[in-house]
Amino acid sequence: MFAYTMRRLFMLVPVLIGMTLITFSIVHLIPGNPAQVILGETASETAIKNLEESMGLNEPYALQYTYYVSDLLQGDLGTSLKTKTPISEEIWPYIAATFELTFFAMLFAIIIGVNAGIISAWKQNSWFDFLAMLVALIGVSIPVFWLALMEQWIFAQELSWFPSSGRQDNRDPMEPITYFFVLDSILHGDFSRTFTVLKHLVLPSIALGTIPMAIIARMTRSSMLEVMRSDYIRTVQAKGSGQFLIIYKHALKNALIPVLTVIGLQTGVLLGGAILTETIFSWPGVGRYIYEAITYRDYPVIQSGILIIAFLFVIINLVVDLLYKFIDPRINY
Amino acid sequence: MSDEILKITSLQTHFFTDQGEIPAVDGVSLTVHKGEVVGIVGESGCGKSVTSLSIMQLVPSPPGKIVGGTIHYKSENLLNASKKRIKDIRGNEISMIFQEPMTSLDPLFTIGNQLREALQIHKKINKKQANQKSIEMLKLVGIPRAEEVMNDYPHQLSGGMRQRVMIAISMACDPEILIADEPTTALDVTIQAQILDLMKKLNHEKDTAILLITHDLGVVAEICDRVIVMYAGQVVEEGTTREILKNPTHPYTKGLIRSIPKLHEKDQKLYSIPGTVPKPKMGMLGCRFKDRCEFAHDRCFSEAPELFSLGNNRYSRCFLLDDTERKVASDAEANTGS
Amino acid sequence: MKIKEKNPKLNQNNNNPIDQQMEQDDIQVTSPWKDSLRQLRKNRFAIAGLIIILFFVLLAIFAPLLTSYAYDKTDIVNRLQPPSGEHWFGTDDVGRDIFTRIAYGARISLQVGIFAVSGALLFGTILGIVAGYYGRWIDMVISRVFDILLAFPSILLAIAIVAILGSSLENALIAIAIVNIPIFGRLIRSKVISLREEEFVMAAKAQGMKNGRIILHHILPNSVAPIIVQATLSFGTAILEAAALGFLGLGAQPPTPEWGAMLAGSRDFIQLAPWTLIFPGVSIMLVVLGFNLIGDGLRDALDPKMKN
Amino acid sequence: MQRPILEVSHLKKYFDVRGGIFGKKVGEVKAVDDVSFTVHEGEILGIVGESGCGKSTTGKTILRLIEPTEGEIKFEGQDITSLNYEAMRKLRRDMQIIFQDPYASLNPRHTVEKIISEPLLIHGMNKQERKSRVRELLEVVGLSSYHASRYPHQFSGGQRQRIGIARALANHPKLIICDEPVSALDVSVQSQILNLMESLRDQFNLTYVFIAHDLSVVKHISDRVGVMYLGRLVELTDKDKLYDDPKHPYTKALLSAVPLPDPDVEKERIILEGDVPSPSNPPTGCAFHTRCPMAMDICKDIRPSFEQVEVNHFVACHLYSDPAQ
């Protein structure tokens, strides 16, 4: 397991280098003078000059890249042009917010998706199967941002069931500890607050989790169907085991392997979708951090935000890969 | 032979597919007696597996469905039994092993886990006892280092070992009948010899009846007491092994035996049955072998022959064996010579 | 009754036993493609998908005939009108007819699908085949590049590319195409690798076929099925991605009636004029759904093994 | 005996096994490990052995569909291991292969016509010529010309194998490697194909290397038979000698393990213990010593050489090695 993990980590190196190259290029290929954009139309020429210099925009690219990477290795993600704060210092709350949201979105997607998939496969061709797969098909076709807007309109505005934005009650913000608000509220021992935080999570999680949910449901179903046709399931049946044992012990575990891949990949979609969902639901996460940075042309933030999301994505897929090995004893390289 | 423990009468299992209804098993009857080894032979697609799956009621459904006949285990018609009862019987009184040892074990669970599972489903024993019994079973099927193998995963074992494990699983609850669907086809000859040896041993020691499905007449000769020959979803001939091999009556059986290259005979040109095995389909007219049969005559094209009893539990589905035509048949045979 | 000497239908030559069965069964020659098509025609979901897409294609083609408005003609007096006989889908905040914009928007979305997917397909196929067939270091390089591109969530990578190229529909298209290249590339590469080991490819090689011919006649035609399926599904995702970019203001620019951009422009009117949001959203969803339905159907028909 | 058409000497094929943190080579599968034999014009050399013993690899390496690791392959006196890609491509006209799996070896998207005519392209035949040659070939293998427009999935296994044979015959090859051409077929169809192959050999004066795991089939068709175990040839001799008087303990065990469809034959069965060891980690010395009922001490350490112990009877076993050595 250790060697395997090491090998997987080693295989990440070129990917990570490629990622930094891409994020580095973002800033340097973007047209226009960053200094000008930051200072806006009312800026004086000297101000622009000064800013240019302080940003080190006059050095050769190769040199700038080496600075960039060595900074990264020291945990220095650059300084936000907008807030003038080192990104590494201010990014944690954003990451935590995104993590919390993606976690709940994924939780929603997995719980609903996997179970719907199982039931659909179990009751293949039943009305439930038909309906679930139709919903799943629609689910993969819905634009995230539109779903978010519609949810906001219907459930927040028209029905007032859920708050329309934010992570917690605006009126009564809590002292963050970990910045995972659900966790924080529990640490504070304030469960009514936990409830409020969860309520804030509902709409964005559903918006964000719908596509992965639909994909997971479809994947689980087809994977289950395939597994159910396999020889070893027939063996289990021949042993005389009941349906439940067959489905939840043997079939599910086997079906989970491709589903796991999908879950890993969908996390990426989710992290990407966060940029839209977070903007709409005023969720102060990395997605919004990047979005704001784009409108402001806060290059270091765009750079680091994208790098961090890509990095998270890569790590999650690494974890998924390691999980495979955990589930599937055959993997052995 | 003593008491019948499995009796199938005119079993019909059909598949309902896009291409229409396929009568994969079309009126198969057979009997297995206690402690007996019965072989079913026939070429690919003739319905051997479907017959065996029908007994276990594991025919994939949809598209498959048992549409007629009875399957009596002892005195109970399994086709009328409750789901619960079927589950109780499976693996406990009738158990089954499959052709592909490579894929028939769940790759994600240890051998021990899968063995214990079989025991725990049917026997009220705790995990420890189950473990003990499992190790015992592994030793019985000749697996060295049984304790270690308990913690191995299927992929860590060779094909022969896996097939032994499969046998151990199916024998764990001391079933009355073991159905083995081509248990050695995927294995090498030297390994096949080991497995056949093992099955013989189990049959002797535990007095388990075995329904062995194969397409290899050699295997049949090796282990079976009685043989049933199938062709295109039907039984075409039945009898003791010796009689079938030495004195086949149905033209198909005859052709089959003659077309096998013999290891211990001086070589001559091989006989070959022309054409291919027809895919079963609905409304087939006449004898199913007629298109490939040297002796086919008008009657064969218009009328489906029944299984004629030749006495002494010997049956054959050919008009040539209809008493009225017996004589002509033997003449014809004399003519062809071989 | 007399027995015939020999079965008349039997060919005497043992080496030449013509298969009776075959002749009776299916005289008609069906190619694997035709079989798939027949399968597809039986798939009700796929047909529904086809109808949806056909509807939007017609809408796109006949947009000028279906409406008397121009998609960019503002009419301040009649702004934010609810749907009516005059304006089937209502009007937006500067009084443009939403139905007209949807119809013209269909052109854009379909174009996005066509160009982004064909671009990705072209480059993905070439790279995938080169990597898969020739292997070694070139495979190494191409695969690593794919890995890197796939390490970014696609929308994020598209955003980065658009940030570099500048926001416009064309650039969004390019970005989406680039983002999709590794998806096709990988698919084709893995297909090529598995096909390379297939016996019929071995056989072609043993026949003395040249590499070019093996790729063109043996590898490509057998990779086409999953590619078609993926392309159809990618049509949907490309449209979604373009809409997302448009929504973020990084894709098509106003007054282009791109659906995502329409949604972005109408976001503020969700309470006042929900129809400005509902119609473009539903349109995106339907088109994508259409492609997904066809893609699913194609998958079942073309490549039953690939079902997942 | 006629002149040798194929001479294989010390052929080796090792597949690398990669692993570890850096994907380095951590071992090798010795799929073919020092195999030598000669095939004479017009003869059928059978090769038998258990699954994974390297039969197919040997076959493919001879055609350089897999590049050999070591060794020499002479075809009609010419060493082909050093030929360049283009020269090898041309040479393949004379050396053909038929595969085990009639389903996998035909391109499912091509018609029979296209499948069979494709090799003819090398000759630069025109369309008309190609068409008539395809018809001719179809007749030769016992199919009809109207089959030409059909697709492989519309044929039964036996018929597909006939198509594969027709394709192999297209360019009038001299040598055909048959990699288990009948293993996937039913008994009744298998005999059709075997008969066909025999008659084609007579008709066109072909030479076969006939790979199979079924001893009866090999016996039926071959002139000489080689037995492989774990990447090595352990015995090679005339068919009759091999079946009547096997020398190597493995051959003996193999022959005794074959179940015979004859209830009267009472054989003394040698049941081998254990499994075939993995070719990535073959036993030292004689590869068979782990299962050999007659193993001696020497077998563990010293690999027996492949020697002629009688006229035309080669065996690799210490039981027969010259005690002087």
Added chain:
Amino acid sequence: NGGDSESGGDTDKPADNGSSEPGDSGDSTDTGDASEDQVLIFARGGDSESLDPGSTTDGESSRVTKQVLEGLLTFDKESFEVQPELAHDWKVSDDGLTYTFYLEEGVTFHDGTDFNAEAVKVNFERWADPSHEYAYTDDGYVYSMYGTMFGGFKGDEGHVIKEINVVNDHEIEFVLHRPLGFFLQNLGMSYFAITSPAALEEYGARINENPVGTGPFKFVSWSKDDSIILEKFEDYRVEGLPKLDRVIFSVIPDNAARLIALKSGEIDIMDGLNPDDAAGVESDENLILYERAENNFGYVGFNTQKEPFTNKELRQAISYAIDRQAIADALYAGYAVSAKNPLPPSYMGYNDNVEPYAYDPEKAKELLAEAGYEDGLEIELWTMPVARPYMPDPETVAVIVQSNLADIGITANIHREEWAPYLEKTMNGEHQMYMLGWSGTNGDPDYFLSSLLHGDNVGTSNRSFYVNNDVDELLDKAKVAVDQEERAQLYSDAQELISEDVPMIPLVHSRPVLATTSAVKNYVPHPSTSESLAEVEIVK
């Protein structure tokens, strides 16, 4: 952060428990019927950039710092008229070169240190001198607003502040190099608010996240892109203020979502109301609609040094062709006035006598013919890609302008550039006709007229490349004049000339709308977008 808790004194413990317990509201407000829950949530579309006011030009930042820090002077509640703040009085020498300010006494910063003249000096020197120890130049701090307003930085030629002399603890003197007509006006800007020197010492460059001033509210915490929490400063220099216990500035980027939140009572004030929603707010009895006075204008400009727009008649013709009212209606739902001068109407010196180029396509065509373009012409109209306060939807404006021009036979091709290149290229004069706008900061006409139209600024902010020596002269005079009436006249004259030349077509002055719940009392929106919330209270 020790400062926070020390001065917290007798009332609220920070954070959670303060607001919900009824007991401790007694001394914080004296309004009898005020609800006990004096927490105000102010929601806006974007987060602040920095809470160090001098180092940013961002409106969302000053909105917050306005509550925490105070300057020497401030503006009137509703206009840009200068009012005392930390300086209760001031004196200007006759030559307009020396300004003396008399500071409030007994004022303490939130960290407990005293406010005095030295503190003022430190702040101004910090902004003026990039090498000052509190300038944090290395951390990317640039005091661009200071540079713009005071003619550059220490050592620059144009820098107006010669020296700052501390007369005594409560008296400070600014000596200028040359008179500056809007010096006092500048000091009223929230950007030049005074930070505690002790805090500068303590926080260093992190001062942007830890503002310490003398304002009515002190800073508690900031969750980026989420909320900034302020709480009542008990020792505020004005008795009885502030009335609120807490102010929370929340970020809700989406306009619609923000309105939903307001309606559901999650927030109390929302800025950036979509003009189209104004009607709905007005009719909602639980909500109150506010308008800010106009403080900006959007325009269509010409590159007057590039063909064909060197032609004045052509510019005038186009000026007549554009339907400003349609634009005001389309984009602002009427919450805008059509413009005729490059200056908001509320400004000093606004010339209301200028004859507007009223929408008159016929006249436009005539003029066009006079200019020699009776057959029409084809031009390029540059439009920017981003929404600005003065032009929320530039593309739509471009489309309207395009169709207006088409009506008189001019084909305008809309040309789009990214924001950065747009600014750069228009600065370099690569454009023909373009769209842009300007927002006020210090409420002085100079900030509009000189920046946009003074010949010296050609190639920088004068993107019309407009050079008229008469105008330049008037503007120069007005800049140094100290007498405000005189200045007003000079600007007024300049506007006449500008209107005649039409270097740009002023389109509209927008009047941004915002809304509060009806419980919010005493809230007065300021045209600069930053207003003090000291007097605001919540009465349910």
